[in-house]
Amino acid sequence: KAGVTQTPRYLIKTRGQQVTLSCSPISGHRSVSWYQQTPGQGLQFLFEYFSETQRNKGNFPGRFSGRQFSNSRSEMNVSTLELGDSALYLCASKVGIGGDIQYFGAGTRLSVL
Amino acid sequence: SQQGEEDPQALSIQEGENATMNCSYKTSINNLQWYRQNSGRGLVHLILIRSNEREKHSGRLRVTLDTSKKSSSLLITASRAADTASYFCATVGDGTSYGKLTFGQGTILTVHP
Numbered sequence: 001k002a003g004v005t006q007t008p009r010y011l012i013k014t015r016g017q018q019v020t021l022s023c024s025p026i027s028g029h030r031s032v033s034w035y036q037q038t039p040g041q042g043l044q045f046l047f048e049y050f051s052e053t054q055r056n057k058g059n060f061p062g063r064f065s066g067r068q069f070s071n072s073r074s075e076m077n078v079s080t081l082e083l084g085d086s087a088l089y090l091c092a093s094k095v096g097i098g099g100d101i102q103y104f105g106a107g108t109r110l111s112v113l
Numbered sequence: 114s115q116q117g118e119e120d121p122q123a124l125s126i127q128e129g130e131n132a133t134m135n136c137s138y139k140t141s142i143n144n145l146q147w148y149r150q151n152s153g154r155g156l157v158h159l160i161l162i163r164s165n166e167r168e169k170h171s172g173r174l175r176v177t178l179d180t181s182k183k184s185s186s187l188l189i190t191a192s193r194a195a196d197t198a199s200y201f202c203a204t205v206g207d208g209t210s211y212g213k214l215t216f217g218q219g220t221i222l223t224v225h226p
Contacts, residue, residue: 004155031212037153043201043216056213088153094212101146102214104155 001027004105006091012111018079021108025072025093031055032074033102034066037088046089049074050097078110086112119202119217127225132189134220136202137182143207145178146214147187150199159187159200164207192224 005024013019025032034046045058049068066076072093078085088109092102120135138145144163148156162169162178162185169176175188189196199221203214 033212033214035214035216042218043203043214045213045215048212050212058213090155092156092214097212100212101158101161102212103158104148106155107153109153 004091004093004103006089006105006108008108009106010109010111012113013081014113015081015083017081018077019081019110020075020077021089021091021110023074023076023091023093023105025074025091026103029093029095029103030072031094031097032068032072033092033094034074034076035090035092036060037090037107038084038086043090046076055097081112083112086110119200119220121220122218123221123223125223125225126192128192128194130192130224132192132196132222132224134187134200134202134222136185136187136217138185138202138204138215138217139183140204141207142180142204144205145176145185146203146205147174147176147185148201148203150201150219152198156201189222192222194224194226196222197224198222 007022031050033048037043048056052068063079068074088107090107092104094102146161147159150156160171173190178185199219201219202217
């Protein structure tokens with residue numbers, strides 16, 4: 001079974017631009033979560049989607065948004081990029097809605113210049 | 114926001130020695146999980162312990178959980194150079210947090226050959 005796939009792996013943007021990151025979960029997994037990892041703040045939860053509905057949201061500004069499609073693939077969007085948005089963005093998938101094991105992708109490293 | 118502290122922040126040992134990492138958290142939990150991350154890549158799940166369990170083993174890993182002290186420890190026995198990585202504890206709350214993982218700050222483990 002293929003693992004969680006995140007694209008692109010690396011991205012360079014400038015302040016004020018917007019960016020869309022993509023995540024394809026493991027086949028059969030209906031829950032997708034997104035996390036941001038920075039040296040200063042560590043790993044922080046962004047949001048979780050299950051069956052195309054956002055089930056939980058972390059403490060991030062409205063510039064961060066996401067969605068999930070009927071095939072469980074998910075995208076997250078960051079608008080009006082700031083320097084502080086530079087981070088490793090990780091996507092994780094799991095089968096259901098409970099607090100089970102999450103399977104992580106390799107991440108998208110975003111650099112904002 | 115981070116759930117709590119991990120201690121030590123960094124640990125350097127020789128191959129064959131045991132490595133112990135500790136994690137504290139703040140709120141009541143459904144379960145606690147440990148993940149490993151190699152060089153800023155995706156996280157790999159190691160072990161999950163539920164709130165009604167006190168100890169769990171998986172291969173060279175032993176995890177303990179003390180819900181009265183809101184703390185957990187991860188023991189890696191007979192460490193190998195390949196165990197060099199960052200280790201994170203993550204909690205799942207017992208409310209309607211669904212799949213949200215709240216991570217500790219991590220312990221950087223270096224195992225010298």
